[in-house]
Amino acid sequence: EVVLTQSPAVLSLSPGERATLSCRASHTLAKNALAWYQQIPGQAPRLLIYDGSSRATDIPDRFSGSGSGTDFSLTISRLEPEDFAVYYCQQYGVPWAVSPLTFGGGTKIEIK
Amino acid sequence: QVQLVQSGPEVKQPGSSLKVSCKASGSSGSGSTYHWVRQTPGQGLEYLGRFINVPVSAPKFQDRVTVTADRSTNTAYLELRSLTSDDTAVYYCTYSVHLWFFDFWGQGTLVTVSS
Numbered sequence: 521e522v523v524l525t526q527s528p529a530v531l532s533l534s535p536g537e538r539a540t541l542s543c544r545a546s547h548t549l550a551k552n553a554l555a556w557y558q559q560i561p562g563q564a565p566r567l568l569i570y571d572g573s574s575r576a577t578d579i580p581d582r583f584s585g586s587g588s589g590t591d592f593s594l595t596i597s598r599l600e601p602e603d604f605a606v607y608y609c610q611q612y613g614v615p616w617a618v619s620p621l622t623f624g625g626g627t628k629i630e631i632k
Numbered sequence: 633q634v635q636l637v638q639s640g641p642e643v644k645q646p647g648s649s650l651k652v653s654c655k656a657s658g659s660s661g662s663g664s665t666y667h668w669v670r671q672t673p674g675q676g677l678e679y680l681g682r683f684i685n686v687p688v689s690a691p692k693f694q695d696r697v698t699v700t701a702d703r704s705t706n707t708a709y710l711e712l713r714s715l716t717s718d719d720t721a722v723y724y725c726t727y728s729v730h731l732w733f734f735d736f737w738g739q740g741t742l743v744t745v746s747s
Contacts (some may be wrong), residue, residue, distance in 0.1 A: 564724055576735070610733060610734070616688075620691060
């Protein structure tokens with residue numbers, strides 16, 4: 521199955537700073553088929569980005585996604601207090617016979 | 633907007649079965665897809681299966697998971713059999729407008745497997 525490796529595991533930043541999160545796939549993902557989710561403790565994940573770079577409904581434009589093939593990034597241009605959370609990537613870019621849908625292990629953004 | 637309301641927390645005995653329900657409101661109807669995902673401290677987020685027009689389970693859970701949906705009531709169901717302590721997790725139903733990623737999430741159902 522497709523393994524997604526997220527780095528770093530923990531990112532210590534201050535409000536107002538820029539955050540860049542990485543997600544690397546073990547297989548090439550067709551059509552940039554990668555999504556990003558945000559999870560605040562005690563809540564369900566929330567869709568932020570799909571198809572590598574498309575923002576979901578009502579997601580602020582400080583969130584942006586980029587990348588292709590096996591290397592993808594999520595950037596938060598200026599961290600707001602509510603952005604300190606855990607972020608997961610999820611792939612849907614290979615045939616089902618190769619791999620089910622899979623998630624990365626997450627990156628936690630904590631307040632420095 | 634779609635809202636998903638899941639059934640409540642459960643405590644189960646090892647070897648037993650689990651059935652979690654998920655009722656959708658504000659859904660667009662027959663073109664949508666229900667997926668199930670679980671979250672454990674050890675394994676993180678794991679994909680269990682989906683229901684579009686037919687049920688499909690992830691290979692790891694193929695023998696133990698059945699996903700179904702009743703479109704007349706906009707309700708999805710997850711059944712997981714032969715429970716072990718490793719199945720202790722929060723189980724989420726999700727609703728996909730775009731098929732393969734998860735636009736909306738239920739609140740989660742905590743399942744504890746313990747004797």
